[in-house]
Amino acid sequence: MTFRSVSILCFFLVGLFGFSQSRFVIENKHRSCNIKFKLINNLVVIPVEVNGVELSFLLDTGVSKPIIFNFLNVSDTLNIKETETIFLRGLGASKMVEALKSKNNIFKIGEAIKLNQDLYAVFNANLDLSPRLGIPIHGIIGFDLFRDLVVQINYSTQRLKLTEPEAYKMKDCRKCETFNLEFYNGKPYINVKVEIDAKEIPIKLLIDSGGSDALWLFENEDLGIHSSDKYFYDFLGYGLNGSVYGKRSKVDKFFLKSFELKKANVAYPDSSSVIFAKQIRNRNGSLSGNILKRFDVVFNYQKARLTLKKNKYFRLPFNYNKSGIELAHDGVRLVKEEKGKVLNPKESYQNNTRIIIDTRYKIALKPAYGIVELRENSPAEQCGLQKGDIVISVNGKQTHQFSLQEIMQMFHDEAGKKMRLRVERNGRTLNFSFELADFLD
Template identity: 25%
Template sequence: MTSRKVLLLLLFIFQFVGSIRAQVPGYFIKEEANKVKIPFYSSNSLIILPVSINGNTKINFLIDTGVRSNILFSKKLGDALGLEYTRRLSITGADGSTSIMAQVSPINSIDLGPVEGRLQSLLVLEEDFLELESVIGVPVYGIIGYEFFKYNPVKINYDEGILEFYKPGGLKWRPPLYRKMDLTVEDSKAYITAKINQKSGPKLQAKLLIDTGANHGLLLNQETSDEIKMPMIFIESELGQSLGGVLYGYIGRVNALSLKGLRMEEVLTSFPDKNAFSDVIKATGRMGSLGSEVLGRTRLILDYPRNRLFIKKGLTFYSPFEFDMSGLILRKVPNEDNRIYISDVRPGSPAYRVGILPFDEVLTINKVPAFLWELSEIFKLLRSEEGREIQLEMRRYVGNDLTKYSDYKVSVFLKKQI
């Protein structure tokens, strides 16, 4: 074979391989680089990125290892973005009973700045069941899940708000000071094994889901093992928002959680009520999950292709785990100018004892107008220091008539409940 033919053959091979790579669904670095950095906004250690779908205006998405599919929360938004749909399907919500209708948009480009998601399918909800903006205070329009991690190691620096996205095979060695843990990827979700020292039960070797999109710390599903025991001290509370609605259960603590020898003490732990989805959880073999309240205190590298996780302490690793001390469950009115209202009040709490009721609106907090507060800042304030006085100016509406109301002032003195 002549050198000219060899050259032509090599050129054909390179073009063919490049063509195949371009046709593989996944996330890829746009330029030739070993890794790139992507800044993210963090709200309660949830990872929020501005993304562009098919060249449209950027909108906020949540990076969530706990889901398989990319999800867009609104079909109205999907229509405005010009998405094309191929089929309609029904999804069962996390409560096991709610039926959610969604459309499938199969081929899309998702631009994250230096990284592009190619040939990405989107599950487009016909109705926004999550309403994450009301819970975290920041507009979020969708979720990016497994595809973002499938081929590429991803380093999460919660302290600096930076993702480092590596090309496939780009992370060859263990970075200094990181500890290596075995990671398994099953049905597009990542799991590790951790040691848990319970308050009222035996020590556990627990298989846990890595869930960057959940705002709890440690969550244990009691129905998965007879060895999981509720602590003697707990409170009943909302646990979070999910597809299908609000999850309810109990909040307690475990003595310690150990991740490859990195020990966190007195970790807040959620114990959700059993529901119709419990059998699905049991089938995975997991006992629970790790959410952002734990993960956000570390620095993580998730390497799905090589089944490994690297972890080291973050700046807030030793910060105490504190739960809300007011009894207020707050929500932001979606698409309004930072209006904050009371979703619920825990019975017996400081807020309950001074007469605050669900659906009262917060006008000022410590004499600062509510619209100047980020929801995450309010959460930090309400779990900051036992005995602290929080001065609130509130508005109570008469029925559903927003023109009829009465304003009142009250002081809530924070008190630990768990």
């Protein structure tokens, strides 16, 4: 499962603030703090305290203002106030999404705190990201944090460091590359190069840490930006306004100055899904988590600089889902589990009847994983699997023993690997098998 871009293409005005605290400040003498984060599908998930309530947010350079999802579940405890109804537009072809704008909220991230943060609470329950990522996700945060603080992301150690700009000192780094950033509507853009059909093409990309893919490119024949002959049509992800579909392929090379990435994954979203994204002058696509995670990253918005240094993930191959299956949490299942070694079963007598209770097993509630997307003509579809099937086991291993991400990673294995799935469908248990297939090499 790869959760892709949730970048919000809304246009927000950054106004003047009053005398109250109008920026994130760090409450210690070092003016810097470290935060442990979770790396899920190339996405950075950080703990954020909103009005005293501990939540989990995606750290997303592609969003202008914090957005709260699952609003109906957390509204009572967040004490949201000073609200007005607005409508947001994002990726996807659906209509605009209703949201509640709230002012003067208290945000705390590690030891960084802001006392008058605006946020946008989305009503649409279909935008719950938690089932897709396998962990609770309550919202996304971006520009306001990056604008106020220098943000260092160490993907390999899963550590985030926040520093007040006046206290930040850039270390000499001969193995680093530094880029100038351009900003449009509070979002960072970078000028880089891509090689397609042996031709190097200059491109401008949104830096989108809220997307788990490597690259998204907008097809443009005049510039030579197009998919190769080897591609397949696929579900690409969810935006605020619905599902996004398009082509999946690879580019020959992708260049970040001296850093060269070969055979990088690329997606070409349908033009109807990104019509508003294309309105940014000269934008050619997005650079996302599957590339960012290969570096130690420093975002310095105050100086409009991005600094990259290769980390242990740099040489990892660009794999992709070769099954055609997208899974998500789909409620819970009753599962019979072995307790471990039990010496004697419990015995009792009732009405002269001997009753033996076998204490070797217990019944527990475990997460259920359902098929929510199934690629047309994929190996999984061709063998008879269907959307809505609940996957019970993969290659003889019970799915409840694994996280959602661990199961999805099995579908990224080498082409030719045989997969055996047992599923529940309408009260029946069915068995299917197929081989992972590589359509791009």
